[in-house]
Amino acid sequence: MKLTPEQVESFHRDGCLVVDGYLDDHEIDHIRACYMETVEHLSRENILENVQSGEDRDDQYQVYQIRTAHLRHPIFRMIINDSRLLDMVECLLGPDLRLIHYQGIYKPPHTGGEVGWHQDNYYFNVAGDRTVSVWLALDDATVENGCMWYLPGRHRERLEHTQLWDTSEKKGFYFALRDLDESGAMPAEVGKGGFAIHHCLMPHRSLKNRTGQPRRGLAMHFMDAKMPDPDMLKILPDGATPLLRGRANGLGAS
Numbered sequence: 001m002k003l004t005p006e007q008v009e010s011f012h013r014d015g016c017l018v019v020d021g022y023l024d025d026h027e028i029d030h031i032r033a034c035y036m037e038t039v040e041h042l043s044r045e046n047i048l049e050n051v052q053s054g055e056d057r058d059d060q061y062q063v064y065q066i067r068t069a070h071l072r073h074p075i076f077r078m079i080i081n082d083s084r085l086l087d088m089v090e091c092l093l094g095p096d097l098r099l100i101h102y103q104g105i106y107k108p109p110h111t112g113g114e115v116g117w118h119q120d121n122y123y124f125n126v127a128g129d130r131t132v133s134v135w136l137a138l139d140d141a142t143v144e145n146g147c148m149w150y151l152p153g154r155h156r157e158r159l160e161h162t163q164l165w166d167t168s169e170k171k172g173f174y175f176a177l178r179d180l181d182e183s184g185a186m187p188a189e190v191g192k193g194g195f196a197i198h199h200c201l202m203p204h205r206s207l208k209n210r211t212g213q214p215r216r217g218l219a220m221h222f223m224d225a226k227m228p229d230p231d232m233l234k235i236l237p238d239g240a241t242p243l244l245r246g247r248a249n250g251l252g253a254s
């Protein structure tokens, strides 16, 4: 699925883009079933992380993370290898694509918590800021249930983050932008089966799920495979950052 020149231009200008209508209801139903199966499996194994990074206590509010989703269920592997998706990412990042991070982010009904303002490349540290994040909505994402918020046009500089806690205590969104000027913040409401896409320096956050329905998303983070390996790759498990298309570091071909 190629983006139009207008969509590409708007992404570069604003640092974010909403694309509706990628998956149909039938595909979404199947992915949702696999998603909840995975959440339940991780919960039974006691390895379902709560990565909420608001001021609330974790026993009050939750943002559950399916970490390295493609290593957890084959459906997630299929999604990142789908040529329709990769054609779209290629329009923004070029022909050499590597996965750098992949997570299901699940806000349960009523108690779904917050993810504070952050820039993804503060975590990834990919040279040249050559990464793009693609967030696939598995439910209609709205202001009420905790959709993504962006600051359009504010993706041109790297901002200093505060480390919120020690990562040996808790994983997830442990860096946040404190005292950020939030003027111009816009909710990225997107229908199920559509994408909210952002540049890796776009400050973004999401608020609580105040509805009685789940808010489920898949955050897929891609980097230009020609860039040198960032340090983050060293701490991820084997197979966590596959080359998806083209060449890596100018050496291998897929």
Ligand SMILES: O=C(O)CCC(=O)C(=O)O
Pocket: 105, 115, 120, 133, 146, 147, 148, 204, 205, 206, 217, 219
């Ligand atoms: O899904 C969310 O609410 C937040 C996701 C996010 O901030 C991210 O993937 O970087």
